[in-house]
Amino acid sequence: MAEITKDQVKHVAHLARLEITDEEAGQFTEHLSAIITYAEKLNELDTEGIEPTTHVLDLKNVFRKDEAKHTITQEEALKNAPDAQDGQFRVPSILE
Amino acid sequence: MSLLDHSIKELEAKLHNKEITSEELVKASYERIKEVDGDIQAFLTLNEENALETARELDKSGDDSAKLFGIPCGIKDNIVTKGLRTTCASQFLRNFEDPLYDATVVEKLGSEKAINVGKLNMDEFAMGSTNENSSFAAVKNPWNKDYVPGGSSGGSAAAVAAGEVVFSLGTDTGGSIRQPASFCGVVGIKPTYGLVSRYGLVAFASSLDQIGPITRTVEDNARVLEVIAGHDKMDATSANLDVPAYTDALTGDVKGLKIAVPKEYIGEGVDPDVKEAVLNALKVYESLGATWEEVSLPHSQYAVAAYYLISSSEASANLARFDGVRYGVRSENAENMIDMFKKSRSEGFGEEVKRRIMLGTFALSSGYYDAYYKKAQQVRTLIKQDFDKIFEEYDVIIGPTSPTTAYKVGEVIDDPMTMYANDILTVPMNLAGVPAISVPCGFASNGMPIGLQIIGKHFDEAAVYRTAHAFEQNTDHHTKRPDLGGAK
Numbered sequence: 001m002a003e004i005t006k007d008q009v010k011h012v013a014h015l016a017r018l019e020i021t022d023e024e025a026g027q028f029t030e031h032l033s034a035i036i037t038y039a040e041k042l043n044e045l046d047t048e049g050i051e052p053t054t055h056v057l058d059l060k061n062v063f064r065k066d067e068a069k070h071t072i073t074q075e076e077a078l079k080n081a082p083d084a085q086d087g088q089f090r091v092p093s094i095l096e
Numbered sequence: 097m098s099l100l101d102h103s104i105k106e107l108e109a110k111l112h113n114k115e116i117t118s119e120e121l122v123k124a125s126y127e128r129i130k131e132v133d134g135d136i137q138a139f140l141t142l143n144e145e146n147a148l149e150t151a152r153e154l155d156k157s158g159d160d161s162a163k164l165f166g167i168p169c170g171i172k173d174n175i176v177t178k179g180l181r182t183t184c185a186s187q188f189l190r191n192f193e194d195p196l197y198d199a200t201v202v203e204k205l206g207s208e209k210a211i212n213v214g215k216l217n218m219d220e221f222a223m224g225s226t227n228e229n230s231s232f233a234a235v236k237n238p239w240n241k242d243y244v245p246g247g248s249s250g251g252s253a254a255a256v257a258a259g260e261v262v263f264s265l266g267t268d269t270g271g272s273i274r275q276p277a278s279f280c281g282v283v284g285i286k287p288t289y290g291l292v293s294r295y296g297l298v299a300f301a302s303s304l305d306q307i308g309p310i311t312r313t314v315e316d317n318a319r320v321l322e323v324i325a326g327h328d329k330m331d332a333t334s335a336n337l338d339v340p341a342y343t344d345a346l347t348g349d350v351k352g353l354k355i356a357v358p359k360e361y362i363g364e365g366v367d368p369d370v371k372e373a374v375l376n377a378l379k380v381y382e383s384l385g386a387t388w389e390e391v392s393l394p395h396s397q398y399a400v401a402a403y404y405l406i407s408s409s410e411a412s413a414n415l416a417r418f419d420g421v422r423y424g425v426r427s428e429n430a431e432n433m434i435d436m437f438k439k440s441r442s443e444g445f446g447e448e449v450k451r452r453i454m455l456g457t458f459a460l461s462s463g464y465y466d467a468y469y470k471k472a473q474q475v476r477t478l479i480k481q482d483f484d485k486i487f488e489e490y491d492v493i494i495g496p497t498s499p500t501t502a503y504k505v506g507e508v509i510d511d512p513m514t515m516y517a518n519d520i521l522t523v524p525m526n527l528a529g530v531p532a533i534s535v536p537c538g539f540a541s542n543g544m545p546i547g548l549q550i551i552g553k554h555f556d557e558a559a560v561y562r563t564a565h566a567f568e569q570n571t572d573h574h575t576k577r578p579d580l581g582g583a584k
Contacts, residue, residue, distance in 0.1 A: 004458075008458075009454070012454055012457050012458045012461065013454065015457050015461060016412060016441075016453050016454060016457040017416075017419075017434070017437040017438050017441055018438060018441055018442050018445075018450055018453065018454070019435075019438040019439055019441075019442040020442065020450075028450075028451065028454055031451055031512060032451075032454060032455060032458060034512075034513055035404065035455055035512070035513070035516075036455075036458075036468070038401055038513065039401045039404070039405055039468060039472075041397075041398060041401050042398055042401050042402060042405075042471050042472060042475050043471070044398075045395075045398065045475060045478065047471060047474035047475065047478070050474040050477050050478065051474070051477055052470055052473030052474045052476070052477065053473050053474075053476040053477045053480060053527075054303075054473070055303065055333070056289050056290075056303070056480065056527075056528060056529030056554075057289065057290050057335060057529060057554065059290070059333065059335075062332040062333075064329065072196055072197075076196050077422070079194060079196070080191075080192060080193070080194065080195075080196075080422065080423035080424075081421070081422055081423065082420060082421075082423075082424070082425065082426035083426065089421050089422060091421055091433055091436065092430055092431065092432050092433050092435070092436050093432055093433065094432065094433045
């Protein structure tokens with residue numbers, strides 16, 4: 001039985017770049033524990049030596065030439081940006 | 097009968113004979129939307145000015161040979177459209193007015209002269225089975241507005257069922273085309289993984305996602321798939337194969353067809369009305385000279401657990417791109433960069449999306465990866481082998497699309513585990529990559545439609561369509577329409 005703690009949930013939220021309230025952390029703890037407990041059903045199966053599926057078709061590496069092509073202009077790239085300045089995306093300070 | 101109730105082939109003839117113009121057809125679509133969509137809520141964004149302009153150009157062009165000439169359609173809102181808002185039904189993308197390019201499927205529809213009348217509602221980022229996870233409005237089932245249309249392509253299925261468009265595109269990661277098609281009494285196919293390009297589809301779970309058409313008839317469905325399928329160098333997972341003419345496969349002949357019916361798909365947990373409808377469908381096949389036998393897909397019971405681990409893990413990675421830097425809504429309350437990521441995402445994503453990101457991040461995190469993600473991918477191999485084995489002996493697999501008919505609004509939304517468990521009959525096909533269609537096969541005692549699911553071998557959509565079409569041509573379920581009032 002997988003016991004997930006509230007602290008673990010808060011750590012996962014940080015990794016996922018989500019801000020959650022203490023109340024939400026409680027709720028996620030409950031939901032994730034239930035889902036993970038259900039998922040432990042998979043342990044009934046012996047998968048020793050079974051290859052994990054990474055792709056359902058037997059597709060091998062797909063290569064293409066590395067060529068520069070026009071995609072979008074700088075102006076277009078910035079069109080949907082919440083904030084831009086001097087042709088660049090503007091973001092809050094990274095350093096404290 | 098509304099103009100939009102006709103099949104594509106019938107409309108093609110009417111357009112060709114100048115009985116109607118494309119402009120009239122597109123206008124009829126918008127009239128119907130104005131009439132019923134206030135209640136149904138299938139559309140998030142309309143493309144009225146452009147669509148009418150395109151229709152007028154087509155009417156003037158004189159060449160009506162394109163496969164979807166002048167046919168009004170709707171596009172699920174997780175498929176990007178140049179110059180037309182694309183939201184994935186998420187507040188995060190509520191102002192994403194111009195994705196800058198058309199998805200390959202949208203381009204292909206355009207080159208065969210279909211007309212995009214607008215973008216269709218869905219569960220946020222395609223996560224959900226009821227459409228109640230749309231952050232804009234919950235879509236209602238045209239057959240009875242107290243019921244959900246299914247999800248996540250609920251808008252795509254409801255718009256077709258309500259006669260707002262002739263066809264739509266949906267996407268299916270774990271049943272999101274087939275289950276709403278089943279709940280709304282229309283036809284929806286999830287093609288073989290790799291048949292249809294995913295370029296321009298906002299990714300949910302990249303190893304499972306496929307785009308497919310939703311229509312009122314099997315023939316229309318085959319025609320639209322012919323248009324959108326095919327290799328695309330912009331999608332490295334798209335299969336490099338020629339696309340057969342699926343409409344040529346609709347011969348009505350299923351004599352000698354070998355059907356497998358997994359006992360797990362008609363056993364415990366399946367509503368008696370649904371089971372009866374499927375058994376009746378099998379009798380139709382018997383009468384047409386096909387044979388069926390009960391088989392077992394022994395790993396079926398593990399599919400839901402494997403699916404939620406794999407799809408949520410992939411989603412947690414795919415949705416990392418929504419950072420509030422390049423597009424989307426940025427939180428105004430952030431003090432620094434990390435804080436900006438966190439606040440923008442937390443304010444922009446709904447509860448179900450956060451839950452899946454959390455589950456996926458957990459399953460991929462250090463120390464848990466082998467126990468959960470890798471284990472699920474190994475079980476996926478076993479599930480795929482179950483299908484391979486059955487297809488050594490049988491042509492198609494048949495069962496219900498969903499264990500039940502549509503839920504009532506509010507019935508399952510607060511209970512994620514029950515909602516997830518009900519995906520039991522649709523997720524195995526995504527895990528195995530095989531094609532599967534849902535076609536109407538009757539109505540339950542509550543008056544809601546039931547869907548029959550037909551599953552084929554990889555890239556054998558022709559057999560899936562032939563089987564579905566033979567059933568449809570010998571029954572009248574697909575001719576029934578919900579009564580929404582208004583013009584007929």
